[in-house]
Amino acid sequence: MKRGELKRWAKYILWCAVELELRDWSLTIASGPCIEEDAIAQVKPVYGRKLATITLAPGFEYRTREEQRQTIAHELIHLHWHGAREVMRVDVCQQMSQAVYDVADSAYVRAMEYGVDALADAIAKHLPLPDCAPRSTEGGH
Numbered sequence: 001m002k003r004g005e006l007k008r009w010a011k012y013i014l015w016c017a018v019e020l021e022l023r024d025w026s027l028t029i030a031s032g033p034c035i036e037e038d039a040i041a042q043v044k045p046v047y048g049r050k051l052a053t054i055t056l057a058p059g060f061e062y063r064t065r066e067e068q069r070q071t072i073a074h075e076l077i078h079l080h081w082h083g084a085r086e087v088m089r090v091d092v093c094q095q096m097s098q099a100v101y102d103v104a105d106s107a108y109v110r111a112m113e114y115g116v117d118a119l120a121d122a123i124a125k126h127l128p129l130p131d132c133a134p135r136s137t138e139g140g141h
Ligand SMILES: [Zn+2]
Pocket: 074, 078, 113, 116
């Protein structure tokens, strides 16, 4: 993704973050590969801080605008659940064996993803569609 496109995405995402009551978070928007191969974006919060990086995977800009909007909403909603995720990841894990923790954490993450995605579906339609994608019909002469 070109730098100018990333800047436009950052503007849109930061605007959405305000709309989703995440004013107390400091966000960095980046482009690059995501940890999960099939993810088109990811959010990575910093432990103990309200700082996070949202990374847009290669090809994000070519997804449909509806999918882009839903994905941005999804990643932002994760930030509202960050505290609960840290309870599981940091606090609860100290009371379990690694094997039990692995099962519990996997189940927790799966349930959280279902909830986050359902909320993203419900909320995204109230956000404007992004107008950040490169225009494939530019020029023409
Ligand atoms: Zn997710």
